[in-house]
Amino acid sequence: MPARPRPPAAKVAIHPLTPGRWPDLAKLFGPRGACAGCWCTWWRLPRAEWTAGKGEGNRRRLERYVKAGNVPGLIAYAGGEPVGWVAVEPRAAYPTLDRSRTLARVDDAPVWSLSCFFVARPHRGRGMTRALVEAAVRHARARGARIVEAYPVEYRGDVADAWVYTGAASTFLDLGFVEVARRSASRPIVRRAVGRGGAG
Numbered sequence: 572m573p574a575r576p577r578p579p580a581a582k583v584a585i586h587p588l589t590p591g592r593w594p595d596l597a598k599l600f601g602p603r604g605a606c607a608g609c610w611c612t613w614w615r616l617p618r619a620e621w622t623a624g625k626g627e628g629n630r631r632r633l634e635r636y637v638k639a640g641n642v643p644g645l646i647a648y649a650g651g652e653p654v655g656w657v658a659v660e661p662r663a664a665y666p667t668l669d670r671s672r673t674l675a676r677v678d679d680a681p682v683w684s685l686s687c688f689f690v691a692r693p694h695r696g697r698g699m700t701r702a703l704v705e706a707a708v709r710h711a712r713a714r715g716a717r718i719v720e721a722y723p724v725e726y727r728g729d730v731a732d733a734w735v736y737t738g739a740a741s742t743f744l745d746l747g748f749v750e751v752a753r754r755s756a757s758r759p760i761v762r763r764a765v766g767r768g769g770a771g
Contacts, residue, residue: 583654583699585647585706590638596646597630599653604630605689606736611643611658614665614686644687645706647699654694657703658687659711662720673755674722682720682762683711687736700738704746708765717766721748725757 588596604610608625610633616624624632636643643664647655662684668674685707690699704721711719725740740759744750748761 583647583649583702585645585655585702587642587710588637588644588646588656589642590640592646593634593637595648595653596637596656597634599646599656599691600689605656611656611687611689614658614667614684616667617670618667645703645710647690647703647706649694654691655699655703656687656689657685657700657707659683659685659707659719661716668722673758674760675754677720677752677760677762680718682718683714683716685719685721685738688738689736700742701746704738704742708746708763712765715766717764718762719748719765720751720760720762722758722760725759 586592599605600610604626608627608629609621610629612621612624612629612632615621616629616632621629633643641660643660644656644658646653647657660683662668662676662682665684665686668684668686669676685704688700688703690703708719721738721743723738723740723743724735726735740750740761743761743763746763748763750759751762752760
């Protein structure tokens with residue numbers, strides 16, 4: 572029998588990550604920094620630098636970035652508790668994307684990138700990623716974005732959550748994103764026009 576859908580999450584509030592909310596992100600990510608000591612720095616750093624900083628080094632790096640006034644993403648709350656995260660900034664914040672043959676730039680259009688998600692285990696499978704995508708699009712549009720881009724996984728069968736940290740392709744397509752490039756069977760690049768002059 573197919574698994575029954577899980578009940579929807581409690582009412583969700585989603586806010587930009589500001590210095591005052593840093594303790595909430597640290598609580599959400601936990602001692603593993605969301606995954607393997609990453610602290611959402613994978614797309615920001617050269618591989619050797621990321622590896623050297625795994626854990627505490629990457630945590631300090633992201634904390635300094637936030638406390639300097641940068642907003643690297645949005646944090647979701649349910650019942651007052653931090654339960655979800657989406658990283659969203661102009662693509663220039665993620666230089667590792669440009670070092671990837673699969674995810675290299677499609678063209679010279681200025682885009683904002685939704686690069687990563689993390690959802691607390693009890694809230695997975697309840698539409699949290701969808702809510703985070705919608706909030707990230709609004710956030711980017713309000714800050715002048717014309718195009719929002721993402722790098723989801725298109726998978727068949729069961730896949731461990733850790734391998735879908737950029738989101739599932741079906742979620743983005745359901746929300747009006749369109750595929751603009753595919754250099755790997757399972758990794759499309761998708762975009763949604765959100766402002767005047769944007770191109771799908």
